[in-house]
Amino acid sequence: MTDLLNVSYDTQIPNNVGLSSDKKVLKALERWHPGYINWWNDLIPKNFQDSLIYLRTAVSVDPKGWTKFDYVKMPEYRWGVLLAPQVEDRRIPCGENAGELAWQEVPGEYRSLLRRLIVIQGDTEPGSVEQQRFLGLTSPSLYDMRNLFQVNVEEGRHLWAMVYLLFKYFGRDGREEADDLLRRSSGSEEAPRMLGAFNEETPDWLSFFMFTYFTDRDGKMQLEALAQSGFDPLSRTCRFMLTEEAHHMFVGETGVGRTIQATVDAMNKAGITDPYDIDKIRSLGVIDLPTIQKKLNLHYTLSLDLFGNEVSTNAANAFNSGIKGRYMEMRIKDDHKLNNDKYPVRTVKDGAIVSEEVPALTAINMRLRDDYVRDAAGGVGRWNKLIAKSGVDFQLKIPHEGFHRQIGVFSSVAVDPDGNILSSEDWLEKSKDWLPTKADGDFIQSLMKPCFEVGKYASWIAPPKVGIDNKPGDFEYVKLHMA
């Protein structure tokens, strides 16, 4: 019998899905493996590949004690296929099949819909690693470098998780899609990643932190929704991925928080009280708060675009068929079918932003985005507490949902961060105050100097309050190989 809790290392691919007795899928995965390793090796600079990184590796899917920390060379990381334990008698939570036993095999009529969702999710995982490929070179500390690579290897594992589903349940089409996941590449002209935010650059570490805070949180919401899937293997996969995703957002939230901390500390030390005294603040080697706000604006809005159109047929189909649920579906008190329910959606009518009741089934994306907005507000509040505690008079704000949007109803209008509709000329004129300019980027870039000394941190970022795995901040998180 397969041990479904502990990870089996009896094949090249760690797993808790009994791969050693599933020859067909094992063979397919082994055939895919070299392409994956090539992708990884081509991506991450060589000296980091040869370095020893203090990484956690999943050894069990038991919520208690599922990880083990140790020094690992990234190419030797045990990427594996890990599913949360099967819940007995699990039922389809929503849609027209609600209440029936969850599917253990792919229902034929939903095959292409399911495959599409898995491919889209799968496409984001390697996409972010590609976006972050050069950040190691400018890491502000070994601690941050470790966090970066931890996120990267886990995104790699998330790719594995999706690829496993494709191989196991989607036959030849699934194998082709798995190959294409390695063929597409972030920002590529040849074959870009499927979603816009994953083709944007992650040029500096503040972007990385904003990305892991805001964009990985979109990933979290999507995984939460897929974890509700009536297709049980997908649900179990996503449930386990969520435990890893939480760490990514932790990296983002603390990363931005530490950046803010360094700024306000430096300001206080220099006796600067005006947060808009930008030149002076920048001369201290830290990033001024208004620029941090601009970065927030950019990454937040790119992430909102990932939720797709507010009113969406595909999302309605996915919900109604029981393929994808809502955030916390099981805790929502309604009939989980939504056939007669309404949901308010903001839209643009005659030049004004108004709220409109639409059939709730078609507003599934909107609802998930609303949940996201609430979820994302928490960390921003905690950042503001840091600022308040320092005595600096400044507050970070989440911009209006219509600001700087490329997808959905707001893509056709120019909205400022407060939610006013402007002419495109006005908007463009003012956008330099709202979004990072080339000069802002150049300044941040000028701070991105590597700091590889054990226990040292770059000027623009404060040390963490606590280290990883209860290690101190001056622990040697990366044993750099400097050949």
Place this chain on the structure above:
Amino acid sequence: MSTVINFQTDPSKYRHWRVEYDGQVANLFMDVDENAGLFDGYQLKLNSYDLGVDIELSDIVQRMRFEHPEVKVVVMQSGNDKVFCAGANIRMLGGATHTHKVNFCKFTNETRNTYEAAEADSSQKYICAVRGACAGGGYELALACNYIMLTNDSNSSVALPEVPLLAVLPGTGGLTRVTDKRKVRRDRADIFCSIEEGVKGQRAKDWRLVDEVVANSKFDEAVQERAREFADASSKASGLTGIELTPLNRTFGKDGSVSYTAVEVEIDRASSRATITISGPDGDAPADMEAMQVMGADAYMLRVARELDDAIMHLRLNETELALLVFRTQGDAALVQAHEALLLDNQDHWLANEVLKFWKRVLKRVDMTSRTLIALVEHGSCFSGVFAELLWAADRSYMMEDEFEGDNRPMAAVTLSASNFGPMPMGNDLTRLETRFLGEPDAVAKAKACIGEALEAEAADELGLVTMILDDIDWEDEIRVFFEERASFSPDALTGMEANLRFAGPETMETRIFGRLTAWQNWIFQRPNAVGEKGALQRYGSGVRGEYNMERV
């Protein structure tokens, strides 16, 4: 949907397309304005189209021929970087009456056929450059092009998702062109037509769904390169100058009548009948093609074709309750022959060729019009050459015999020309006379021997060119009774009967496209599985799947 649909437009009014002319190559961009749908109640998202979008395309294709004969290759592409074209707008279809849907499909089919034939007819080759999703009617736009290129960005695909997604069929020849034109193996076609997401990359090429797959980074370049190659390889003369298709001179009467310069449409609602009268030329034929080119859109043969075409489209879409269309002509038959002869004698002149090819299309549009068509050959009429084709496009024709009391117009006569023996084929690729005389091919030869003769009633009857000849005593009554009888039949049964009887003879891709559309699509469009309250088309977008009655019919 009671808006009057106007088929006349011009580039200054386009909302959904734009054309960039670059010498021998024209780049045609589809960039649909989602807020400019023809009717309320839907948005034209993702480059989806409605009749309004197609009217513009039809206008572009027509102007490409007449105004831009210098163009040898047209590159159809999307102006939207995310999607090529998502096909006909589903919400528009969901909200449209059955009549509108059928007429919409018919018109879009005619437009597809027109640019598909542009390569053979006018040496204007259409290339389709597909980037982004190209689904349903989007792929059908591509299928009607002469060459399809697909970018290999591991995302762009071609698809016909109608069956799995909407419980209907592709409405503009998709299935037929996949098997007949692209010759896709039928089991592969079966797979292709049952998967929503379609086929991308190399497989699309391997399965013959596209002609070429190109790396994304080289795609735009490859498309322009191919366009130049095709243009250079074209045998068409270079540097031709076009004529302007000036706005039609058209007025609507309160009673629904329409007046053009040489075409009049009278409406008799009580009798459920429209009478279309073509007047003969008001002057001599141009001396030569140069003179005709100077006259441009005012030249008689072109002007009548444009007016008749517009009248037919207007009657089809805006006058759906008229059962009978009656064709009449009045004028000098010798002048008609002279005007036509200039074209027939100069078929190697681009403009003569275009006008003749346009007449071919107008007559096909008449063939495809699902009303009872009647031609009346009265005294003073000029059913000569291409006008005589109307006699055989009609379901029945009646001709005046002998003198009528108090009628001093010239005796009714039919005159044949070379037009009746080749250049104006029907969709089945036979001439109307060949189709008419399928069982007696000698009759075609006999008629051909009479080219140029003014054939009066008895002779025309003898040759089988008209249904019935009637003298002064019988004429009025016979025709009245026929009209009344006809108007009393079920329009559905008549549409079916007439379509069956009109297209005798061999099947072609064109007859298959229209035949399959009528027989299958129209049936499916009526069935509850598609359009019922719980049908897939009605429910599309709601997230709730269609419920099907699983009985196989």
